Amino acid sequence: MATPIIKINQLSKVYRVYNTPGDRLKETLSITKKKFSSDFHALNNISLVINKGETVGIIGRNGSGKSTLLKILAQVSTPTTGSVHIQGSVSAILELGAGFNQEYSGLENIYLNGTIQGKNKEQMNKKLNDILAFADIGDFINQPVKTYSSGMFARLAFAVAINVEPDILIVDEALAVGDMKFQAKCFRKFEEMKTKGTTILFVGHDVSSIRKFCDKAMWLHQGKLVAFGDTLGVTAEYMEFMNSEESEQPDIKALDEEGLSDVEPAEMFSEIKIDAINRWGSHKNSIKSVALINEKGRSTTVFQHGETVRIILKFTLPENIDLLHFSAAISIKNTMGLDLIVFTTHDEKNTIFESTSNEIELTFEFVNYLTEGDYILVAALENRKGIQPEYYDFIEGVAYFKSIATKQLFGVVHTPYRILLNKEVNLTSGK
Template sequence: MYCKKEIFMYENEVSIEVSSISKNYKLYNKPIERFQESLSLTGRKYHTLFSALTNVSFTVLKGETVGLLGKNGSGKSTLLKIITGVLSASSGNCTVTGKISSILELGAGFNLEYTGIENIYMNGTILGLSKKEIDQRLDGILKFADIGDFIYQPVKLYSSGMFARLAFALSINVDPDILIVDEALAVGDIKFQTKCYNKFNELRQQGVTILFVSHDISLIRNFCNRAIWLDSGEVKMIGETVEVTAEYTKFINSDHSVISDNAKTNNGLIDVKQIPTSSFEPINRWGNPSNLINYVELFNSHGESTSIINLNEKVSLKVIAYIPDGIDLKSLSIAFSIKNTLGIDLIVSTTHENNIKISINSCYIEAIFEFENYLTNGEYVINVAIENRSNAIPEYYDYIEGAKYFKSSSSKQVFGMLNIPVSQKIVYLRE
């Protein structure tokens, strides 16, 4: 497993402590029912209670970066609003130590009629800065936001990306002890997102506590020390980032029932004893039906199974799986990916992309992927999947996260994640 534990120099200091927080809303079928209830002499209730959060508890230490996971409607935004003081809890307590800077919604806290400059001074004042302190930070805010002369225009004219730029630039330049971000960066372009994540790393090194929501599992794994998974307003899991994200990914990919129960147990007439099997030690495994993949092995250039491959070596990955009756072969795909220890996809290949079709059900198939290894020194994880590609977002019949682990080795010093061949030449130019 590629879990990474970190030791914090502030490990005894608590930044955020949430104790048994619940948040309930009164829902009315008609607006007039709220008025009728307030006038009722008999105490008749016209509302129904909706629990956005139920008994949520956790602690975030100073200097931690914690990711908040959950499907839409799970209570993530409500929880962040309670932590920042935008909402009050129905019950429970939340204790925050230090100055909070947050980006909860695009444009939240901005006066749409004010210019960008005017909003900087207004929000800076709300965050406790004097005019002199804002003056000192203004150049840094403008440089990071990088929206040009639009800074002098009313923000009602801004695009969502410009909102994100200005909001983030302001939030990180007020010397926060705690930074809270709710998916606001998803609207920015790649250049801006990269600049933001680099700033995240800088803030972490300065001991700033970061709590943020993202649906990007790789991002959570890359930046977070721990993760909190909310489901229907309750804490489903808290722990090491990889463990939580693996369970969460398994959960969201197991909602689909794709073939019948009869198909799950139909092994046809194949003699299973003739099929090699692997003893998997996966980080996680999910799908419906699962356990279709029997064998995954990596082979070096000599055709020998291996867990160590060399830079620029031609290698192959063999996958053997059973394809039961009931699966739509037109949308069936065999796929593998190679991730680094941060969970970032480095190589992804699928038979769907190359339009390779499987034409027979109720049989075992062998898929062979051949490639030249451009991975630099390090440890890597192989994921293998049988996919349903009938929709834009793949669904999984069987997905093994951590089907194989290996090391890439090089006898020379190389840099970067991938050392791909690059044509080079030098041309002498006359003055």
């Protein structure tokens, strides 16, 4: 049974913003209570529950309220309205250097942080060797921390935070300043703490790390909670939003209530952009629009590995063409311009076009086996009478999309496969 450890109820944090330093004094001394400031909502009416032992990844653009939320949870800032109830001890790594005295040595700061966490000197003595081993900064432990590099600061802060054995660990992008070896070391420690039931809140911009490590994800945007729940679903919505050139504001209500928003059929299609990489052919502008649809029926530019993809082309038939050899095709290229996958109606003899058709809507449906990366979509109307196609309308860069995966995959395309092991084969040495 899930045990709530953090309860957030209608939490808001509002800051007063002044145009000039003097406006603050004017507002303070104003007899008429005239306002010389405007309100900035860093957090706006957030409610959620985090259970004991859960690991939650927090995502969102810069300025979305992530750090403000963590400061309130770490009890270094207070909310304007609403409430936060926490069961257990909290250890937080916030801004680099937070909680450290710049004039103290690393060793002195270890004991200072221990005191802040409610640990006495005897308790910290027992943890000292583990902290020093994890931080791995050598003789610098006896030097003032103001002489430390950002990486050394991060290693020491993380080593202290994890070794005071908190019920809740909060990490605000501190790992970004560490090298790959240190980051790997931190994630191994995260996994160890998870098995012990520690609740972890982790802010990061690396979606793949959040997917690999976190049980749930929280998406904040302009101080509002857009979505909270299954990591894969929330991060997919977030990446789709971040990679959409047209989206400026996520549909917060729809995502909160249903996990996705409805899309009208007309909204799925986008007119061909004039900034396509290349466009040529004897009948340019025959291709009118394109839509990329995921298996939920939504228009998107982000697809999961293994999900069904539909690419819908709308086009008109060029006049006086040879319909017997007419073909429509799409190609998926990598960013280097190499064709990876090509689909064409020329290979499917049962696709018959009629000259009486006004506008044709053609759907290519396939399973996305591309590994994680950025891809370019090509669309073409062809004459396949000869060995080499002749093009009526060819567009390189008709659309762009991302493929994402829940685990690390190698190569460009990762398709299903079987492994057969014949255990009856005996290999002998000698003759």
